[in-house]
Amino acid sequence: MLSMSCVDPWPEGSIGLEEEVVTAAAQAEELDQNPSPTQSGPAWSSSAQDIAPCCPGGGTAPSSISSSLCLDDSLTSLQWLQEFSIVSAPHVALSSHHQGPLVGIDAPSSPLAGDPATTIGTPLTPGKPTAASFYRAPLPCLVTHGHCPDEVDYKSNPHVKPPYSYATLICMAMQASQKAKITLSCIYSWITDNFCYFRHADPTWQNSIRHNLSLNKCFIKVPRQKDEPGKGGFWKIDPQYAERLLSGAYKKRRMPPVRINPALQARLRLPATSTAATSDPATSDPTTSGGGLPGVLSVSPESQLLLQEFEEATTGLGRTRDPHLTEAAVLWGTGRGVSGGVGGAGGPRGRKRKQLGGARTSSKAPRRSSSPLLSTEEQRELGALKGSFDWDALLDSALNGELSLDEGGPLSPIPPHHHDQRHDDHQELAVHGTHIGLGPLQAGGGTAASDGPRGVVGGVGDLEEETYLATAFLQDPWPEEEEVDGGATRVDFLCSSTVNIEQLFDLGDSLGGDISSKIESLL
DNA sequence: GTTTGTTTATGAGCTA
DNA sequence: TAGCTCATAAACAAAC
Numbered sequence: 001m002l003s004m005s006c007v008d009p010w011p012e013g014s015i016g017l018e019e020e021v022v023t024a025a026a027q028a029e030e031l032d033q034n035p036s037p038t039q040s041g042p043a044w045s046s047s048a049q050d051i052a053p054c055c056p057g058g059g060t061a062p063s064s065i066s067s068s069l070c071l072d073d074s075l076t077s078l079q080w081l082q083e084f085s086i087v088s089a090p091h092v093a094l095s096s097h098h099q100g101p102l103v104g105i106d107a108p109s110s111p112l113a114g115d116p117a118t119t120i121g122t123p124l125t126p127g128k129p130t131a132a133s134f135y136r137a138p139l140p141c142l143v144t145h146g147h148c149p150d151e152v153d154y155k156s157n158p159h160v161k162p163p164y165s166y167a168t169l170i171c172m173a174m175q176a177s178q179k180a181k182i183t184l185s186c187i188y189s190w191i192t193d194n195f196c197y198f199r200h201a202d203p204t205w206q207n208s209i210r211h212n213l214s215l216n217k218c219f220i221k222v223p224r225q226k227d228e229p230g231k232g233g234f235w236k237i238d239p240q241y242a243e244r245l246l247s248g249a250y251k252k253r254r255m256p257p258v259r260i261n262p263a264l265q266a267r268l269r270l271p272a273t274s275t276a277a278t279s280d281p282a283t284s285d286p287t288t289s290g291g292g293l294p295g296v297l298s299v300s301p302e303s304q305l306l307l308q309e310f311e312e313a314t315t316g317l318g319r320t321r322d323p324h325l326t327e328a329a330v331l332w333g334t335g336r337g338v339s340g341g342v343g344g345a346g347g348p349r350g351r352k353r354k355q356l357g358g359a360r361t362s363s364k365a366p367r368r369s370s371s372p373l374l375s376t377e378e379q380r381e382l383g384a385l386k387g388s389f390d391w392d393a394l395l396d397s398a399l400n401g402e403l404s405l406d407e408g409g410p411l412s413p414i415p416p417h418h419h420d421q422r423h424d425d426h427q428e429l430a431v432h433g434t435h436i437g438l439g440p441l442q443a444g445g446g447t448a449a450s451d452g453p454r455g456v457v458g459g460v461g462d463l464e465e466e467t468y469l470a471t472a473f474l475q476d477p478w479p480e481e482e483e484v485d486g487g488a489t490r491v492d493f494l495c496s497s498t499v500n501i502e503q504l505f506d507l508g509d510s511l512g513g514d515i516s517s518k519i520e521s522l523l
Numbered sequence: 524g525t526t527t528g529t530t531t532a533t534g535a536g537c538t539a
Numbered sequence: 540t541a542g543c544t545c546a547t548a549a550a551c552a553a554a555c
Binding site: 184185210211213214215221231232233 | 525530
């Protein structure tokens with residue numbers, strides 16, 4: 001009944017483990033009594049001393065109390081890397097974002113605290129500068145699509161399935177673990193902690209996770225030492241495949257955007273359109289549907305097209321942004337093409353070879369995040385997950401041979417000065433907004449990225465790219481300010497109330513001359 | 524009994 | 540349309 005969590009991926013919300021040890025039924029009640037305080041900037045600034053203990057090197061496993069305060073107040077903090085969710089109110093998100101990732105944030109509460117499943121009808125807390133909103137849809141939210149399915153807070157929205165493949169989710173968890181290897185239970189926990197959908201979804205998704213781990217060559221099983229307690233082994237990413245991604249050995253597949261959690265929806269008897277409405281700017285703010293965010297952004301249709309082009313160039317996901325598709329995608333039963341991502345249990349896609357007497361007969365309750373069955377080690381491991389993606393650890397792994405990185409080069413979609421110094425000590429991982437992977441780069445300096453943005457990647461590449469894209473913005477989501485060459489400060493155009501011409505040029509330059517020239521021609 | 528891991532099978536979407 | 544990937548479902552075994 002009670003589940004102990006060693007992970008509180010949303011500690012900044014100040015509601016910590018306590019919420020995770022109560023039942024879902026009690027959560028709503030508790031929320032009523034102890035509503036998650038909506039914090040702004042200071043929430044970020046009060047946590048540095050708290051995050052250390054639950055991060056690798058911090059030494060101690062997080063306590064149930066300290067974990068809720070496990071934050072990092074420095075601008076270098078990657079704590080907000082955990083912000084995978086996609087906001088439901090794009091204009092608010094942008095506004096918040098405008099305040100910078102560490103300032104003016106409506107701090108998300110713990111996953112469960114922000115779990116609408118426990119507070120049905122409660123609108124999602126707006127203004128979360130959640131990662132995915134930066135990762136996938138910073139621009140689409142600004143452009144012409146009338147519907148932006150990415151405006152979904154996956155962290156707290158249990159109705160919409162995250163648009164990530166299971167492999168990506170696993171990879172995310174592995175990266176978040178800051179360790180080279182991770183247990184299955186920690187993968188579960190990370191996913192459930194970071195994606196509300198899976199907390200309420202039929203637990204068969206865990207089967208899919210296991211299936212993915214076993215089948216996907218990207219993942220290597222690391223047997224547990226005989227003297228190591230606990231069940232099962234560890235899993236890690238196969239560096240060979242990280243390398244292969246660079247050679248473009250795999251094709252990039254489309255990752256359709258969203259999918260409503262059918263199980264939860266059935267339980268809650270929520271109309272499918274409710275979720276759509278939640279994430280539908282046209283309903284939440286009709287003026288945004290035509291592109292542009294009144295009072296927030298004013299972008300001409302031409303610029304919107306350019307922005308869209310930028311988005312497509314940087315994410316390769318533009319094809320999925322068909323407004324018709326995305327509109328349909330939020331409705332259950334539209335098929336994989338538009339529902340995609342990790343499939344929802346009980347969805348129309350699946351076929352049952354054997355009917356188990358109607359509804360799934362398993363009496364097993366869905367594993368809650370942070371299972372009490374986790375071993376101490378696993379809880380420690382999850383303690384690492386509690387923190388943000390530790391690129392140092394990741395890079396350390398790379399430098400230790402498990403993963404390798406390219407040497408030098410302007411390998412970042414983010415200006416180097418955006419990065420924490422410790423990141424500057426390492427090589428960047430992407431070129432012009434295109435992730436080039438975590439694995440060894442091609443010999444001779446001929447990185448995949450050096451040949452230009454990856455137009456086609458796939459397999460592991462997809463996985464890595466998707467994972468990276470999901471984390472890149474978490475790491476440095478269009479910082480509030482950045483210095484340009486002359487030291488002048490410009491504000492991220494995504495966060496600006498208007499689009500700065502110079503920003504567009506900078507943007508275009510970062511993408512190459514083509515788009516830049518288009519922008520210039522428009523201006 | 525539960526969890527973990529493997530394997531098989533099938534449907535569906537996407538791309539060449 | 541074939542081949543691929545991904546998701547789902549299920550059976551089974553081993554480990555805890």
